[in-house]
Amino acid sequence: MPVLDLRDGTRLYYKDWGSGDPVVFAHGWPLNSDMWEHQMMFLASHGHRVVAHDRRGFGRSDQPWNGYDHDTFADDLAQLLEALDLRGVTLVGYAMGGGEVTRYVGRHGSERVARVVLIGATTPKLGQSEDYPCGVPQVVFDNVRSGLMEDRPEFLRGFARLFFATGSDADDVSEGRLAHIHQMALQASLKATHDAVTACATTDYRDEIARFDVPVLVIHGERDAFVPFDATGRQAAELFPNATLKVYEGAPHGVLFTHKDRLNQDLLDFIAG
Numbered sequence: 001m002p003v004l005d006l007r008d009g010t011r012l013y014y015k016d017w018g019s020g021d022p023v024v025f026a027h028g029w030p031l032n033s034d035m036w037e038h039q040m041m042f043l044a045s046h047g048h049r050v051v052a053h054d055r056r057g058f059g060r061s062d063q064p065w066n067g068y069d070h071d072t073f074a075d076d077l078a079q080l081l082e083a084l085d086l087r088g089v090t091l092v093g094y095a096m097g098g099g100e101v102t103r104y105v106g107r108h109g110s111e112r113v114a115r116v117v118l119i120g121a122t123t124p125k126l127g128q129s130e131d132y133p134c135g136v137p138q139v140v141f142d143n144v145r146s147g148l149m150e151d152r153p154e155f156l157r158g159f160a161r162l163f164f165a166t167g168s169d170a171d172d173v174s175e176g177r178l179a180h181i182h183q184m185a186l187q188a189s190l191k192a193t194h195d196a197v198t199a200c201a202t203t204d205y206r207d208e209i210a211r212f213d214v215p216v217l218v219i220h221g222e223r224d225a226f227v228p229f230d231a232t233g234r235q236a237a238e239l240f241p242n243a244t245l246k247v248y249e250g251a252p253h254g255v256l257f258t259h260k261d262r263l264n265q266d267l268l269d270f271i272a273g
Contacts, residue, residue, distance in 0.1 A: 002015070012079075013060035014052065019049050021271065022088065023090045025040070026053075031181070043268065051080070063188075078107070088112075098118040124206045126227065164252050212242070218244065221253055
C-alpha cells in the first residue's frame with residue numbers, strides 16, 4: 001500500500017491514480033478515501049491525477065492517540081502535497097474534509113492550490129455559538145459522542161441511514177450501500193471518531209475564509225440531514241470571496257452516491273473552467 005510517513009511518525013495511507021492535472025480529495029467523518037470511488041474513477045478516466053488519503057485515525061492509516069484537530073489534519077495534508085510535489089491542485093473536501101482543506105489554505109497558503117470544492121462541508125462553522133446562532137446545537141454533538149461510547153457499531157449503523165436521509169429516515173438506498181458506509185465507518189478508531197466530533201463542532205473557519213484567494217465551488221444537498229445547508233453551505237457561499245453555489249434540490253448528505261453523475265460532471269466542469 002502507498003503510505004506516507006508523517007513527521008510525527010504516523011503512517012498515512014493514500015491512493016494515487018491516473019495522470020494529468022491533480023485533484024486531491026479529503027473525506028468526511030467517520031469514513032475514508034473509499035467514499036470517493038465514483039469521483040476518482042470518473043476524473044482519472046477524464047485525464048486527471050486523483051489522490052485521496054485516509055485521515056489519521058481513519059481507514060488504513062495509523063491510529064495514534066493524539067492529533068484529531070483541524071490544524072493537525074491540515075498539516076498532514078500539507079505533508080502529502082509536498083511529498084508528491086503536487087501543484088495546480090484542485091482540493092475537494094467533503095463534510096469535515098471541507099474544513100480540512102479550508103484550514104490547509106489558511107495555514108499553508110494557496111501556492112499549490114488552483115481551486116477548492118466544498119461538498120456538504122462543515123464550513124464556515126458547524127456548531128452553534130453566540131456569534132453563530134444558525135449552527136447546530138451543542139446537545140447534538142454531546143449525543144453523538146455518548147452514542148459512540150455506548151455502542152459504536154450500532155450508533156454508526158444509524159449514521160449510515162442518516163447519511164442518505166432527507167427526512168426522518170433514509171430514502172430509497174440499497175442495503176449494500178448502507179453496509180458499505182457502515183463498514184467504512186467501523187474502520188476508524190473509537191478515539192479518532194470521538195475526538196473528531198469535537199473538532200467538527202468547535203472549529204471556526206471564518207478568519208481563513210476571508211483571506212481566500214482561489215475560486216471556490218460550494219455544493220450542498222438541500223435536505224442534508226447531517227450537515228444542514230442552512231447552518232453551513234448557505235453561509236459559506238456568502239463568505240468566501242469568490243464562491244459559486246450549487247444546491248442539489250431534495251438531496252441528502254450522501255450526494256457522492258445519490259447524485260454521483262451530476263456531481264462528477266460539476267467537478268469536471270469546474271476544474272476545466
